[in-house]
Amino acid sequence: MSTLPLVALVGNPNAGKSALFNALTGARQKLGNYPGVTVERKAGRLSLPDGRPVELVDLPGTYSLDPTSPDEQVTRDVVLGRQDGEKLPDALVIVVDASNLDNHLRFALELIALGLPTVVALNMVDLATRDGLELDARILARELGVPVVATVAVRKRGLDDLRVELEGMLGGALTVRPAPPKRDFDAMRKEARRIAGATIVRETPSRRLTAAVDHVLLHPVLGFVLLLALLFVMFQAVFSWAAYPADMLEGWVTALGEAVTALLPPGILHDFLLQGVVGGVGAVIVFLPQILILFFFILMLEATGYMARAAFLMDALMARVGLSGRAFIPLLSSFACAVPGIMATRTISDPKDRLTTILIAPLMTCSARLPVYGLIIAAFIPAVTVGPGIGLQGLVLFLLYVAGIVGAMVAAWALRLTVTKGTSSGFLMEMPKYQFPRPQDLAIGLWQRAVIFLKRAGTIILVTNIVLWILASFPHAPASVRQSEYSIAGRIAGAIHVVVAPIGFNRDISLALLPSMAAREVAVSAIATVYAIDAEDDAQALEQGLGERLQGRWSLATALAFLAWFVFAPQCVSTIAVTRRETNGWKWPLFMVGYLFVLAYGAAGITYWAAVAAGLG
């Protein structure tokens, strides 16, 4: 635990807390977890005007100190000094949305009553002005009895004022214990409304941007069409925008491989670096641009406030399969990665609703599957256009995503009739105002995703590849036998091959299946490593793209079956681990692995047999 003074940023969801946190701490942020719970801890360093550093922690947004989810519980426990791994904050910054004072001040009053040194950030005053509200921060400060600073995350002045207020508060060695939380909800609500009324000095009716935009985006038909169009553009962009940077990265990987060949004498170290490290990890790294583009869209949807609208549009549909529209948000996050997606199911209060959402989350095509899809599509699907601006490759990718979604909906419906039977819960959510996302917030979000991906490539994926390289390189095969079949890995793959041969999987795939449990991208790097070992001339093998080599060894039917497998494929160990944690036991993660394995096997089999029957074998 840090010895620096601790300041906690706390407030309602949609108060603009995260943007303020980013503006105050910049890129100096640390992501972690609170011990024992899977709640993310977001902390950063803030410098006071006198140069003293302070640790600023961004607490999960909540509506009151009566938690309904583990995230909200962390917020309550931190401000009461009861959270493991976090000391009692030396000061609170309460963030309130200037255009929703009636509501946010009630929670602010609850927090002020704790008696900790407190400053209120009257946030997003620019949006309040846009909505025709004129506010007086001095009146608010007088009524609340604590300092109030008007802030806009993009403007420096309010942020400096906030630092000055904190500097004054963190002077002495105060030892305050928080007072027990107040319970009189109605009294606080009335008081909040009175203070909000006094603070708003003028209100001119204005044409609200949000209402005008919602008129179109929430239209029962048009809004739905626009949502589908948006998702379609998103998946097209993943392919077309990434082409140039991905080629560039691939060029670097090739150059690195050539450098290894030039610098090292032929031998075991040379082979290890070229085949195990450069060939394996390099094959995964080239997918960084695609993953960042996907996250770019997801971050944009969240930052603009559209995500809640998407949930609203989807609720009627989700209700039909026994889910809540709220499930749409964790499910859309699962397109990036099922782990944060499963963690995001905590906002679903009904336990059976939540369990169903967790069980189908791995069916959403996560970004780790992109490298696999990307490789196979690029190798086997011709890069032609099938309509104005519609590429066949992007279309196939879109269809794979759709297959996952349809599979998930059918699975949810079936689960709701059997293992998670019960009445379906409701859909209650706030619809935040539309906002223009700040480039800085997007940049920080993308940077954090890039770091996480590269760390995975440098740890799990690297280690799995090294183990695989060793298993695939020894014992040395006699001249007439293929190394990938003679080695230990080859013999293990031979055993797996017996099971998956009926669905068209060859020995390469059999070999890739086991390590792809560690991380799904490894399926790509495993195949790359094996081919590098098998290749007679290393330099030439690296120059010839992995896709070209696949074309020579796989039939189209096998490639399609492999894609179908990965739509449903039993998830990676991280997903299994987070499911165990979130469901408190092994029962549900084991059930999940089982049912997804059956689905994947069936889907790959049907695809293969159909393709062979159509003459593609």
Next chain:
Amino acid sequence: MRLTELPLRQPAWIDGIDWDALSLAEGQRLREFGLCEGASVEALHHGGMFGGGPIACKVGRMTIAMRRNHAAAVTVRTGPEEPAERAA
């Protein structure tokens, strides 16, 4: 009239909420969203292509979405505002 029957974009006030029709957690969340007797309410959008979807409404200064079964627990009244709650 129930909130489900309130025509879109017609300003109204909450007359009463049948808390017993809601679970404890749902009731708490609605309270936190600012639903209470006397609060201003305006239905903005009905979701779902064939009806039966959720309702988006403005309560005070906040826009929230809820399903029809929850909205049915809220009775509303149109017409002139009674000053009792606003002044309190």
